[in-house]
Structures are given as structure tokens and as C-alpha cells.
Amino acid sequence: MSTTTLTERSDRSTLFDGLGRYIPIAATIGLLIAMYAGGLANYSNFDNPQLIADLFIGNAALLIIAVGMTFVILSGGIDLSVGSMMAFSTMALAWMTVELGLPAEIAVPVVLVFGTGSGMFTGAVIHYFKVQPFIATLAGLFLYRGLTLQISDRDVSIREIEFFSWGMDRVEFGNVREGGFSLPHISFIAFAVVIIAFIVLHYTRFGRSVYAVGGSEQSALLMGLPTARTKVGVYAVSGFCAALGGVVAAYATRSANPLAGVGLELDAIAAVVIGGTLLTGGSGFVLGTVAGVMVMGMISTIIAFQGNLNSWWARIAVGVLLLAFILLQRFLGRSGEKRKT
Amino acid sequence: MSDEPIVQMAGITKDFTGVRALESVDFTLRPGEIHAIMGENGAGKSTLIKVLTGVHAPDAGRILLDGEPVRFHSPGQAQAAGISTVYQEVNLTDNLSVAENLFAGREPRLGPFINFRAMRRKASALLDQIGIDLNVAAPLSSYSIAMQQLVAIARAVDFEAKVLILDEPTSSLDRDEVEVLMRVMRKLAGDGVAMVFISHFLDQVYEVCDRMTVLRNGKLVGDWDTDALPENELIGHMLGREVETLEAIEHRPDRWPPGDAAPLVSAEGLGRRGSIAPFDLDVREGEVVGLAGLLGSGRTETARLIAGADRHDSGSLSLDGSKLRGHNPRTAAARGIGFCPENRKTEGLVPDLSVAENIVLAMQAARGWARTIPPARRDKLVAEFIAKLDIRPADPHLPVKNLSGGNQQKVLLARWMLLQPRLLILDEPTRGIDVGAKADIQRLVNELSDDGMAVMFISAELDEVTRLSDRIAVLRDREMIDILGAESEMTTERIVDTIVAKGGEQ
Ligand SMILES: Nc1ncnc2c1ncn2[C@@H]1O[C@H](COP(=O)(O)OP(=O)(O)OP(=O)(O)O)[C@@H](O)[C@H]1O
Ligand SMILES: [Mg+2]
Numbered sequence: 001m002s003t004t005t006l007t008e009r010s011d012r013s014t015l016f017d018g019l020g021r022y023i024p025i026a027a028t029i030g031l032l033i034a035m036y037a038g039g040l041a042n043y044s045n046f047d048n049p050q051l052i053a054d055l056f057i058g059n060a061a062l063l064i065i066a067v068g069m070t071f072v073i074l075s076g077g078i079d080l081s082v083g084s085m086m087a088f089s090t091m092a093l094a095w096m097t098v099e100l101g102l103p104a105e106i107a108v109p110v111v112l113v114f115g116t117g118s119g120m121f122t123g124a125v126i127h128y129f130k131v132q133p134f135i136a137t138l139a140g141l142f143l144y145r146g147l148t149l150q151i152s153d154r155d156v157s158i159r160e161i162e163f164f165s166w167g168m169d170r171v172e173f174g175n176v177r178e179g180g181f182s183l184p185h186i187s188f189i190a191f192a193v194v195i196i197a198f199i200v201l202h203y204t205r206f207g208r209s210v211y212a213v214g215g216s217e218q219s220a221l222l223m224g225l226p227t228a229r230t231k232v233g234v235y236a237v238s239g240f241c242a243a244l245g246g247v248v249a250a251y252a253t254r255s256a257n258p259l260a261g262v263g264l265e266l267d268a269i270a271a272v273v274i275g276g277t278l279l280t281g282g283s284g285f286v287l288g289t290v291a292g293v294m295v296m297g298m299i300s301t302i303i304a305f306q307g308n309l310n311s312w313w314a315r316i317a318v319g320v321l322l323l324a325f326i327l328l329q330r331f332l333g334r335s336g337e338k339r340k341t
Numbered sequence: 342m343s344d345e346p347i348v349q350m351a352g353i354t355k356d357f358t359g360v361r362a363l364e365s366v367d368f369t370l371r372p373g374e375i376h377a378i379m380g381e382n383g384a385g386k387s388t389l390i391k392v393l394t395g396v397h398a399p400d401a402g403r404i405l406l407d408g409e410p411v412r413f414h415s416p417g418q419a420q421a422a423g424i425s426t427v428y429q430e431v432n433l434t435d436n437l438s439v440a441e442n443l444f445a446g447r448e449p450r451l452g453p454f455i456n457f458r459a460m461r462r463k464a465s466a467l468l469d470q471i472g473i474d475l476n477v478a479a480p481l482s483s484y485s486i487a488m489q490q491l492v493a494i495a496r497a498v499d500f501e502a503k504v505l506i507l508d509e510p511t512s513s514l515d516r517d518e519v520e521v522l523m524r525v526m527r528k529l530a531g532d533g534v535a536m537v538f539i540s541h542f543l544d545q546v547y548e549v550c551d552r553m554t555v556l557r558n559g560k561l562v563g564d565w566d567t568d569a570l571p572e573n574e575l576i577g578h579m580l581g582r583e584v585e586t587l588e589a590i591e592h593r594p595d596r597w598p599p600g601d602a603a604p605l606v607s608a609e610g611l612g613r614r615g616s617i618a619p620f621d622l623d624v625r626e627g628e629v630v631g632l633a634g635l636l637g638s639g640r641t642e643t644a645r646l647i648a649g650a651d652r653h654d655s656g657s658l659s660l661d662g663s664k665l666r667g668h669n670p671r672t673a674a675a676r677g678i679g680f681c682p683e684n685r686k687t688e689g690l691v692p693d694l695s696v697a698e699n700i701v702l703a704m705q706a707a708r709g710w711a712r713t714i715p716p717a718r719r720d721k722l723v724a725e726f727i728a729k730l731d732i733r734p735a736d737p738h739l740p741v742k743n744l745s746g747g748n749q750q751k752v753l754l755a756r757w758m759l760l761q762p763r764l765l766i767l768d769e770p771t772r773g774i775d776v777g778a779k780a781d782i783q784r785l786v787n788e789l790s791d792d793g794m795a796v797m798f799i800s801a802e803l804d805e806v807t808r809l810s811d812r813i814a815v816l817r818d819r820e821m822i823d824i825l826g827a828e829s830e831m832t833t834e835r836i837v838d839t840i841v842a843k844g845g846e847q
Binding site: 020021211228 | 396415416417419420421426428432433434435436437441442445446448450453454455457480496
């Protein structure tokens, strides 16, 4: 039909535009490699592959929760209730199995459904009543912690429950003494969550509307995307992940501690941000979050190897990194805006 | 083509806090017709569309679609019922790719999973159909507003809807794209699609529309067949007063005998790779220099270099004869170069701040945050510009996001005019502004330049450029190909000829 074709190339090459959003995640991975190389150079035994594997054992629950947090942050929200929700889920499991004598096969789904449902409720409150996510989920933070302490204010052991021994059963990869390593089942739960989250975020309509809503909720609405469903959905995902984190914690410790996961929501947010996801939403990757969790784990590992530093140094390092990554994003964001001529 | 209306809106009333945007408005749309909704800025055109498509709930009135009463609660529902809309502000998510924006919410899938390859293929085919060639995998943010607007249109057209609504779709488009759009619209009308077209470009409205509904201050004035309503009568209906004054702004001949005064700002070999080829340009005090060229020809890029918004990588820029170093938007503002960018949504206004706060923002920034403007002076200045630009509603305390599109644009203009820069660069200042207000703005530009302000004026409307400018720099393919200055050269035809001729040489 038309004889002229309107062509427009952005002033930088589109290759660069496409790659721009990978810079934060590349920085995180680079950092991870640098830390590992530094560890190798300075400490003997650092080359033990079990060291990497261990990152996914101690941090399995954190990883799962951080994946849920990635959904929420990508959509432009925040979820502060996840640490409390995790503790509540573990405690509820203990209560149902030990006190009520319910089989764990029933208790676990109940806890997961409850986590998902209360996430949906929070999301609905945020969307329909236009409550700030910060406030709505802060309420959740207090509420679930209170409920947990209401059930028990001291540790409840679930050692007697046979079901929970499966989680720490190990799968060996090669002979552990000859350069192999082993991973417990909970790590595989975490991996499965990551893979599913990746597929959902990148290859489903729900996932893409999470990005769209995070980019501009107003635009997403006017484009006819289901913003209500999306926003409720991300908090449901986060609630589910928090509850699953609670189940994993039950596997890992075989007890329920009412004060477990205090401040875990902040660790999860830190991991997401260090993993390159923009706090304002719309940009980031779930694999970045995996790298973020690994960086945080690696910091602790190095400090443990160093031996003469106390563990608070890990906090300091995370703080510094967070600042660095937020500045990096700010800088990239600025150059991104310039391109919109 | 049946005569049964496809959309009927009756007695629609919509109140926003303190403002009655629509009062008992009726509107009828028939299959296969292209129907214009006309009215001044703030008349309620966009609100009517938003009530129809479920963005706003009406306070009173009925909506019938195909004779059935309907009430949509979200644009998604309206879309599902066959009403596809391009809203006034380009509403896409620029963090996603072009292809994703085109198909968001209806991506081709394999089972539950999005088939990206098919999506990119369909996206290219769709853009090809309306004659645009973009890298569909690139993020939308890498393209200009005009391209984004075309993408939004392509998206809406592809829904194969019964009703297609275009709210100022052409505000940042050039002739060629408008031509393409009109061809698409006529074809759709032939297929029986009903269309609503909102635009402040009267010539476009007359060219493509069959009927017009005119709104004024939220009330229905009436509807007419296009043939039965000559332009001056239409304007009379829109403004509610007679209009002899409108065309009074003529080109002011020979105010500037060439080469007379020393240049205020002068660019020598100024350029930026991939953005605009090196060019020479002088702007003298009190002179209006127009930039003309097609979409993507480098108009905005030229302006951004001079305003310091982009860094130049060749040549130099001098002010009052001395070379500028470390040129960036801050220093530019301090040196008296004001730049009013074309994208009010992302580069201009702070939606939640009030009209007054938005207007004084740049002035406050220029003074430094410690020295606040005395409230009395501030109120006086704000009131003055609200009156001069006829910003409506004339309430300085209203959040700017509650203003109609055209009135937001006026707020942005007021901000830069208030600063009284020595050189004011206006990039598409009259976009989305109604006929009356356009004349006001043109008059204001004349006034400012008479007072000695130098102005660079960018507009896709060549009439406007020729009317206001003392000299016109013509751009093509990111290169400044000519500067027209003689009186005889200041015509639309001459500009078009220049662009075409240079194209032929290559
Ligand atoms: N969300 C809102 N909140 C409050 N007032 C609003 C809102 N949206 C629009 N208005 C007011 O409603 C009136 C009509 O606005 P509308 O956007 O429909 O005008 P318009 O005819 O589309 O004008 P334009 O040509 O400038 O786009 C204006 O007075 C505007 O200030
Ligand atoms: Mg409007």
C-alpha cells in the first residue's frame, strides 16, 4: 500500500538497547565470580564444590522467598510479611502435626493454601482499597508473627514426625571425598521453584503482565491487561513462596521456632535488588535473584573462612553492595531516559 | 451498512471532585462511519471516551452497545466486547519490547506458553502493513514518541474490533504517517468498523470524518454531517463565540534583515554521531528560528544538542560569542537557554503536584532550593500565566494530572515562558492544543520575540512554522539541509520542495 516506509533506529544500536537491561545481572554474576576467585586465592579448601552446594542448603528457604519477592517487586510492589508468614507456616505445621495429630500430608497443603490465600487477600486489599503495599504487608508482618507466638512462644520439635526426615536426605553427586558434592531434597525444591518462576515470568501472559504492570500500571490498565488479577496474583505467589519457605524450614530444622525469619523479608529484598531487579518495578530477572542470594551466601562463607571477622561484617558488606547496586540502577536508568528522545 | 447505531450513549454525566466534566451528553455512533468528537481543551472529549470504555464510571446515563445496555468496569472488558481504543497519552509500557506491546494480553501461545517467535513474526507483519519498519524485539523505550504512537495505533487496529476509538492519535505524527493512518481508517470504515476520531487538526477531521459531535464545557452542542458544517461554524460551536481573530496571526515580514545583529547562540559544526550530522546555525536575539522536517529527521535531536540535553561529540556552541564548556541542562538553564521538551508525560510534568507548583518548578530550580519565591509574587506570576495561556480550570491548586491533555501542555509551556530565558526552545509546543489556544500560544511567541527573546520553534505543522519563523532550518535524514531566510522562501511548498529535492539528489 504505502510507498514510503518509516524507519527509525534508536541513536544507539538496538543491540545495546537490548543488552542494557542485562548490565545489572551481569554485574552481579561478575561479582560472584570475583568473590569466588578471591576465595580460591586466599583460602585453602575453597575449591571444594560442596562450598557452592552449601549456598543452596542454608539459603534454600531464603531463595524460595526471594523468588516470590521478585514477582512482587517486578510488579512495582513490596511484601514485608514474608518472614512472619514463613515462621507462621512452620509453626502451624508443627501445631497441626504434633498437637492435632494430623498427618503431614494434609498439614503441608493446608499451610500452602493458607499462604496463597492470605497473599491473595493482601493483594486484593492493596488493589481494591488502594492501600500502599508497604502498609498492607507491614500489617501482615505483625499479624502473622502475632499468630505464630499465639500458637507457641517457644520452640516446638517435630522430630517425631517421620514425614519431615525426607527434606534433609541427601542426593550425592560423585564421591563427596573425591571432589563430589551432595545436596538435600530441600535444595531441589528451591531449584524447582526457580525454574517454574522463570518459565512463568518469561513465557506466560501472567508473567508478562507482571512486567507491564511494573512498567506502568496506568498504561497496563488502558491496554486492557488484567491489572487486578496480576496484582492479586503476585501477592498470592509471594504468599505461597513464603509458606513453602516455612515448609522447607520445617524440613531443615525439624522444629518450629516462633522467632524464625525475623528480618528475612529484608534479606529477600536485598537479594532481589542485588540480583538486579529494579525496586520501582518492570525490570529484572528471577535468575538475578538466584545470583543475589548466592552473593549474600558467599559473603558469609568468606567471612567464615576469614575466621577473625564476626558475622556482622556480612551485614555491612550487604549494606555496601545494596547501595552500590541501587546507584548502578539509578545510573543505568538515567542513561535509559536519555535514549527516549 | 446498517443504520442501526452500534454505540448509543444517552444522558451521560460525569463529575470529578469539583469539576463537572460531562453533563447529560448524548452520543451516537453508526457502523462504518468515522465520527469526530470536537471541542476545546477540557471540553470533555477524552472523558466521554473513558466513560464509554470503562476507565471512568458515569454518574448518570445509559450506554447501549448493539442495542444492549452495557457497563464496562475496565478497558479490558470494553476491548473484549469489541471496542478498541488508543487513549490520548501514548499508553504503552516502554520497558517491554515493541512486539510485546503490540500483543500484550493476546500473545500467540503454544499451550500456556507465549510463542515469542510467532509473536515477533506477527508483529513485523502488522507493522509492515501500516508501513513502519522497527526492530520489534527492541524495547519500546528506544523509539520516539511518534513511533510509539504508531505502535499504539497498530495495536488498536489489529484487534479487529467493531468500534475503534482514536483520541488524538496524530498529535505527534507527520503528514506521511497521517496519510497512512487515514488510509487505514478508510479501509476499516469500508469494512463496517465504526470509528471515533478526536483531533485538533481541523484539516484532518474534515478530510476523514463523516460526522461530528461538538462538546463545549462538558455539554453537547450538537452533531452534524461534516459536509453540512463549514469550518468557521464548527469553530464557532466549539468556542461558543465568533472567530474573526483566529486567522489574524500573519507572518510578520522582514522583521530581520539577514545578517543584521550579532548571534546570541551560534552552533558551528555541532553534531552527535548517530543522532544529527554536524550543522551550523545562528540564532539572534528576538529572532524566531523554525525547525522543519519529517518525523525522525533530527528536529528534536538538534534542539537537544543546543539545549545541552544531549552531549555533542563534534563542533562547538557559543553564547554571546564565547564558547560554551560543560554544556548540560543545568548550565544551559543558568545561561538562559530554556528547553520545553516534546514528551510532557515522561520529561515534563509532575502529575501529583498542583498547577502552580508545576509552573514555578523550573524557576525555583534556577534560583536554588534555599531561596524560595515569595508566595505573593509566585501567586501573581502563576495567575498571570494561567490567564495568558487560558489554562482551564483556572485553579492553581488542582493537581496537574486532573487537567485535560491540552491544558497540561499549556502548564508545561507556562513553566518555561515564566523563566524568561534568552533562548527558548519549544519542541512541539502546540501538540494537542485546541484551535483557540493555538492562536494564543502563537501570539505569545510573537510577543516574547518582540521583547527580544530568541525562540527555536519545532512543529510538525508547517503552516505554524512558516507563520511564526523569521528563518527556517530544514532537516532531512538527521542532517540540516538548508536554511530558508528570504521572505519568498517562507512557504510550506518551499519547505516540502526542499526536502523532496534533497532526497532526489541522493
Ligand atoms: N481524573 C480527573 N480528575 C479530575 N478532573 C478531571 C480528570 N480527568 C479530566 N478532568 C477534568 O475534566 C474536564 C474534561 O477533561 P477531558 O480530558 O475530557 O478534556 P478533553 O476534551 O479531552 O481536552 P483535550 O483536548 O485537552 O484533551 C477537564 O476540566 C479536566 O480538568
Ligand atoms: Mg483529551
